[in-house]
Amino acid sequence: xxxxxxxxxxxxxxxxxxxxxxxxPLDMLxxxxxxxxxxxxxxxxxxxxxxxxxxxxxxxxxVYAEAAGRASGAAGGxxxxxxxxxxxxxxxxxxxxxxxxxxxxxxxxxxxxxxPPPLAALRHLVTGAREWANxxxxxxxxxxELAAGWRRAWERFAREAVASPAGGGATADTFETGAGPDAAxxxxxxxGGAPGAxxxxxxxxxxxxxxxxxxxxGFLAAQxxxxxxRLDCMEVLRRAVAEIAVxxxxxxxxEVVELATRLHALERAVGHAAPRAGGDARRRGRxxx
Amino acid sequence: xxxxxxxVTPAASGEALAGRLAALAEALRRAQAGEGGVEIATTPKxxxxxxxxxxxxxxxxxxxADDARPARSLGPMLILHGLIGRQTIADLEPGRSLVRRLLExxxxxxxxxxxxxxxxxxxxxxxxxxxxxxxxxxxxxxxASGAARVALLGICEGGVFALCxxxxxxxxxxxxxxxxxxxxxxxDREDPDPRRGLLNVWVxxxxxxxxxxxxxxxxxxxxxxxxxxxxxxxxxxxLAKYSVxxxxxxxxxxxxxxxxxxxxxxxxRPDHPGAAARExxxxxxxxxxxxxxxxxxAGEPIDLGAIACPVLNVFGTDDHIIPPPCARALARHxxxxxxxxxxxxxxxxGVFVSRRAQGVVAPAILDWLARLGRR
Numbered sequence: 001x002x003x004x005x006x007x008x009x010x011x012x013x014x015x016x017x018x019x020x021x022x023x024x025p026l027d028m029l030x031x032x033x034x035x036x037x038x039x040x041x042x043x044x045x046x047x048x049x050x051x052x053x054x055x056x057x058x059x060x061x062x063v064y065a066e067a068a069g070r071a072s073g074a075a076g077g078x079x080x081x082x083x084x085x086x087x088x089x090x091x092x093x094x095x096x097x098x099x100x101x102x103x104x105x106x107x108x109x110x111x112x113x114x115x116p117p118p119l120a121a122l123r124h125l126v127t128g129a130r131e132w133a134n135x136x137x138x139x140x141x142x143x144x145e146l147a148a149g150w151r152r153a154w155e156r157f158a159r160e161a162v163a164s165p166a167g168g169g170a171t172a173d174t175f176e177t178g179a180g181p182d183a184a185x186x187x188x189x190x191x192g193g194a195p196g197a198x199x200x201x202x203x204x205x206x207x208x209x210x211x212x213x214x215x216x217x218g219f220l221a222a223q224x225x226x227x228x229x230r231l232d233c234m235e236v237l238r239r240a241v242a243e244i245a246v247x248x249x250x251x252x253x254x255e256v257v258e259l260a261t262r263l264h265a266l267e268r269a270v271g272h273a274a275p276r277a278g279g280d281a282r283r284r285g286r287x288x289x
Numbered sequence: 290x291x292x293x294x295x296x297v298t299p300a301a302s303g304e305a306l307a308g309r310l311a312a313l314a315e316a317l318r319r320a321q322a323g324e325g326g327v328e329i330a331t332t333p334k335x336x337x338x339x340x341x342x343x344x345x346x347x348x349x350x351x352x353x354a355d356d357a358r359p360a361r362s363l364g365p366m367l368i369l370h371g372l373i374g375r376q377t378i379a380d381l382e383p384g385r386s387l388v389r390r391l392l393e394x395x396x397x398x399x400x401x402x403x404x405x406x407x408x409x410x411x412x413x414x415x416x417x418x419x420x421x422x423x424x425x426x427x428x429x430x431x432x433a434s435g436a437a438r439v440a441l442l443g444i445c446e447g448g449v450f451a452l453c454x455x456x457x458x459x460x461x462x463x464x465x466x467x468x469x470x471x472x473x474x475x476x477d478r479e480d481p482d483p484r485r486g487l488l489n490v491w492v493x494x495x496x497x498x499x500x501x502x503x504x505x506x507x508x509x510x511x512x513x514x515x516x517x518x519x520x521x522x523x524x525x526x527x528l529a530k531y532s533v534x535x536x537x538x539x540x541x542x543x544x545x546x547x548x549x550x551x552x553x554x555x556x557x558r559p560d561h562p563g564a565a566a567r568e569x570x571x572x573x574x575x576x577x578x579x580x581x582x583x584x585x586x587a588g589e590p591i592d593l594g595a596i597a598c599p600v601l602n603v604f605g606t607d608d609h610i611i612p613p614p615c616a617r618a619l620a621r622h623x624x625x626x627x628x629x630x631x632x633x634x635x636x637x638x639g640v641f642v643s644r645r646a647q648g649v650v651a652p653a654i655l656d657w658l659a660r661l662g663r664r
Contacts, residue, residue, distance in 0.1 A: 104311060151523070202525065203526055203529060206525030207484055207523050208483065211483040211487060214490075215483060223494070227495070227499060231502050231503065234506060253508070256508070258413050262411070263412075264417075
């Protein structure tokens with residue numbers, strides 16, 4: 001399976017994604033659709049319509065990948081961006097520090113390559129430290145846990161898609177999209193009912209498998225290690241920045257917190273001493289109605 | 290569920306699809322450039338009090354559905370959110386607005402906005418919010434409305450504020466409506482769906498000292514971090530939302546506008562003051578102190594059994610952020626004669642913004658308020 005996936009990725013599919021460890025599922029869906037069209041007897045007009053739809057999806061995927069690639073480049077990219085964009089279904093977009101998308105903010109916090117400016121200019125203060133090596137290792141371990149979850153999701157999806165009426169012997173109907181549940185009935189942006197039964201199957205399977213992954217001891221340990229490693233890295237950076245700030249008389253983070261804490265205590269003490277505006281004097285005990 | 294026909298009609302061609310996608314891209318570009326306005330929480334209201342960064346607003350009355358019933362005949366009711374996200378979810382757009390439904394039903398409605406906490410607020414804790422601030426703002430509501438008692442509607446962590454306040458000061462309350470509010474933070478273990486309760490699992494898996502370090506890094510729990518964590522809860526759907534989901538909105542400007550309003554709300558993530566965040570994550574999520582009677586406000590433990598006003602507990606049966614058992618646990622602690630619950634077939638946010646919920650939540654609250662008024 002892995003060899004086929006890598007072969008597909010190397011062979012290109014429709015060019016929407018760079019593949020990475022396994023090919024962009026959208027590429028695979030489009031290729032599966034083309035194979036189904038070639039193998040399924042149907043009228044020329046229906047075949048032409050299905051082909052046009054698949055071509056339109058392929059153009060969409062290519063445009064998305066191009067835009068994602070530009071965004072990735074603008075963000076400084078992440079490891080494995082490979083100079084190109086990810087397809088919209090590519091789970092590796094989830095794992096790529098520079099790809100943005102759903103985890104863009106999280107990766108901006110955790111991924112050294114995407115440290116927000118001006119921190120990016122100060123990376124050299126931390127990259128030589130032991131903490132940086134620990135952080136890089138923790139990030140890769142975390143990615144591995146997630147990647148394993150995505151792989152299990154894809155394998156299960158492939159099994160269930162083949163076994164299901166919608167997936168086995170894919171026909172043009174499989175890739176025609178029903179509107180599904182009226183999105184207005186559910187949460188806005190709910191894509192649970194979007195294109196067709198096959199896509200709905202993918203969403204259900206993927207979120208279930210990822211949920212199991214994110215509960216697993218391996219993932220939880222990797223997550224804890226990543227948080228700890230990042231905090232250690234930021235501490236190195238903070239100490240370096242504090243040394244720079246001292247000659248300029250700038251308050252340190254600890255000093256600001258100390259000031260805020262003392263002010264809060266003072267406000268609370270004053271509040272105890274004086275009645276509230278509107279006659280609602282602060283009461284110390286519970287009142288039972 | 291309804292199927293409204295083929296998304297790609299028999300007459301549609303690939304070119305038509307590409308055209309719709311191009312129109313979608315243009316609409317997104319305009320939204321990003323600030324053209325055409327993506328506004329939320331547009332129901333008119335007036336500021337009537339402020340305290341620190343927090344603001345209290347009173348909604349202007351709308352024409353009521355029943356001409357025989359005067360405006361502001363029910364309540365008053367005060368809506369408060371927690372410190373993760375904002376109360377504007379209750380007024381996303383005119384067709385998806387709990388606020389509007391309540392105003393149309395004749396409720397004298399107020400809302401509290403906690404503002405944007407900064408590092409200067411890092412020492413603020415649950416006592417500040419649930420006791421001091423809420424107490425002061427309730428006094429302001431009573432003064433503005435002329436009513437002796439006020440109904441509280443608390444959303445998520447705001448519901449915990451409301452319950453803690455009610456346990457100490459029920460005399461001044463008409464009743465409490467906790468909405469998607471966790472009470473037993475370990476009850477996720479009763480939920481068989483592995484997709485629900487991930488937050489509970491993640492927080493319990495971390496040593497308390499690590500959580501302290503995370504908060505101490507900036508003094509507060511960053512809103513950017515909480516937003517990112519929520520997106521990770523359903524990764525496939527999150528990925529799909531910004532690709533296939535957006536494509537499905539091509540040629541549907543009204544739905545695209547709703548989508549963009551939701552994104553605007555999701556992006557509005559204030560920081561969570563550090564002291565309150567420690568109580569929330571360690572005291573509640575990890576140590577589950579509230580249901581064990583060990584959670585303290587103003588130095589005194591909260592006893593949910595001391596709540597002496599009616600409670601209407603509203604929760605989503607598909608809520609993956611606050612698993613239903615975590616919210617339903619309130620039933621075990623409030624006196625039976627005071628407790629009612631409303632199960633909404635929706636998720637955490639869907640309770641407020643789904644079409645389905647519009648016909649469920651507001652009517653139930655209006656009916657509940659009307660019954661309170663007859664007591």
